[in-house]
Amino acid sequence: MAEKIVQTAGRDALGEFAPEFAHFNDDVLFGENWNNEDIDLKTRSIITVVALMAQGITDSSLKYHIMNAKNHGVTRKEMAAVITHVAFYAGWPKAWAVFNIAKEVYEEGGES
Secondary structure, X not given: OOOXXXXXXXXXXXXXXXXXXXXXXXXXXXXXXXXXXXXXXXXXXHHHHHHHHHHOOOXXXXXXXXXXXXXXXXXXXXXXXHXXXXXXXXXXXXXXXXXXXHHHHXXXXXXX
16 A cells, blocks of 8 residues: 555644534545545646646645655656646646746755
């Protein structure tokens, strides 16, 4: 079995204010969905970055998922190729925004 994904961000940030949302975030999205072994974590990480990019989401959640992708074996070269490919479908300005975040992530703590 692959490494088990455990998430507490929902409870940490919203546990008292929105406990049901925190439960769905931590236990269902990350606890069940991310631990489903039908898709490996590297592929799942790439899919997540692409989905966020396509929506134009360039906040801390995108940075987290790019770091997650890097930690699950997505190299800088692969990430650059993914963003370039998706730019043709999701939009050039979105790619520029995502590249700025990805460059920052891959420069932190050495390049992969």
